[in-house]
Amino acid sequence: MSAPVLEIHNVSVSYGGVVPAVVGVDLTVGPGEIVGIIGESGSGKSTLAHSILGLLPKAARVRGDRFVLAGNTILDADRTTLSVLRGPSAAMIFQNPMAAFSPIHTLGKQLVDLLWRDRDQTVATKRERIIAALKQVGIPDPMGKLDAYPFQLSGGMLQRVAIAAALLMRPALLVADEPTTALDVTMEAQILHLMRSLRKTAGVSILIISHHLGVIAEICDRVAVMYAGQIVEEGAVETIFSDPRHPYTQALFACEPALIPTGVGRLPVIAGEVPRPGGTGCDFAGRCRFTEERCLTLSPPWVSASADPRHHARCHRSKP
């Protein structure tokens, strides 16, 4: 395999230097790979995604051993350097496509403005590039859409435009933060299908964040489960879905309504809330049904969890 698109080693993010949000995360995204991050709200998955693009608020501090995006170390980069990397190295699509565009400018104007770096190109050339990109994401009548305002398009169509806008930058990595949460199931299926085909047609790697297990199962190659700012389990999507080892992953799967047979009287829940990261012992100990003495005092090790060499879990109980 050639050099990974994203390589993170022992990266932590804290707000104001005191409130930890992400703690010691290792993550690698290879070329053409689709990696998913699942976890509850408050688990730090969005903070991690935003740190890749340097979109964190000023109060956030990113520290770590290694943070390489498409060959560029971004750990000590200032905001100007990060803004130059944004686009060619990584682009992001957000949960709510309606909020991603300005409501008072036409899509054509906004997309042309996006290409401001290409100063030697005429507007006509840029419009042609945009039309080609819109065609690639399956928008009917791309020419006409250039004069449309965001409110004239449905959520699904607008999310396609957002993906097209991200692809115009020819990014090595596409970061998608809950890209289908605001969409209907029929549109969700279409967008997921589009994202999967983009890896071939546009050659991007994708890092997708979702709390919807169905979405992750649908398009990912590899999955990382995040809890309280840490990755607690990671492995190939087939391994994680067929043989989850961390008690948190197991509990998450047990709660998924689509996996529960009909007719069960009560639906399972995970009692309690995600704690603030960085406590002593295992962060999940307070909600885990297997909690032992050592879970409360010792941080669990990151160990191999099954025969699959890429499957790891952060739990005292998993045996290498």
Add this chain to the structure above:
Amino acid sequence: MSATPALIEATKLSVDVPAKWLPFARVKPLSILLDVSLAIRSGEIVCMVGESGSGKTTFGRALLGLVKPSSGRITLEGAALADFSAKSFRAVRRQAALLFQDPLSSFNPRQRIGAMIAEPRRIARSGSTRMEDLVALAQQVGLSERFLSRFPHALSGGQARRAAVARALSVIPKLIVADEPTAGLDVSVQGGVLNLFLELREQHRTAFLVITHNLSVARHIADRIVILYLGRVVESGPASEIFRAPKHPYTRALLDSEPVPDPAKRRTEPPVLGEVPSIAARPEGCEFHTRCPFAQARCRVEAPTLADEPGHRQVACHFPLPAASAAAVRGLHVVSR
């Protein structure tokens, strides 16, 4: 069906909005909801499913008079409402509560949770607003005493949802209309809200109209399912039957679209293409024909009517899917881990 009148029954309920605000002075009003009939009995959970823009939220609101119906009839425990004035809807609202899609935006940000859940009792002049009783009410939905003195911003999504349920319960309604009760909740707490509904049904025989686009939620709690498309009912019937053998191609498309949390069951093609047509330009004939994989010449010219099918089912399709092909539906009810 039983002889006792339904708790609430809507007959051919329609909601139009005048289109005067549109440019070029279009005179014809836009129909958001067209001839929707639905009866809900005590202790029954009915799920209304459809894509955004299908009119499901409008129906829930029209039932409680928050949107004024333009035609149709609403019958409450056998007695029809005289008209759709605010005064006649007061009778409905005394029996019913609405859980809004976004609980936080339905709270007063400057009112503490305790005062909020006491307010319906004060207005209805029924039930006690003493502290012990409010604590008991909050505990019923799984909120401890300390939440009563908190402001809405200090609640998490799941807690806010519970507080909204507590407010709805404070006057023990016979009907709860829940608009997307699990939207924005983590799977780990979704179950808690749904369990709460099931408990209320057992304890008070509360009826529920749950408006959702999440089919796996509907599968677990619904007794009956109503599928809306562009403001019309396209299929309705007992939940188990609809999930086992959908008859309308749209229902089947919805079931097929739901991503299955199993990497081995990936789809190669999205099950339904295109998007919902605009209600300002409804397609001729069957309104689903533009996206239907089974559409034939007749579907393009003649609109199907909602016809009764065996087993208390209704479907509006010229060519309902046979049970055999419907059995091939990939997805939800197939659990293999």
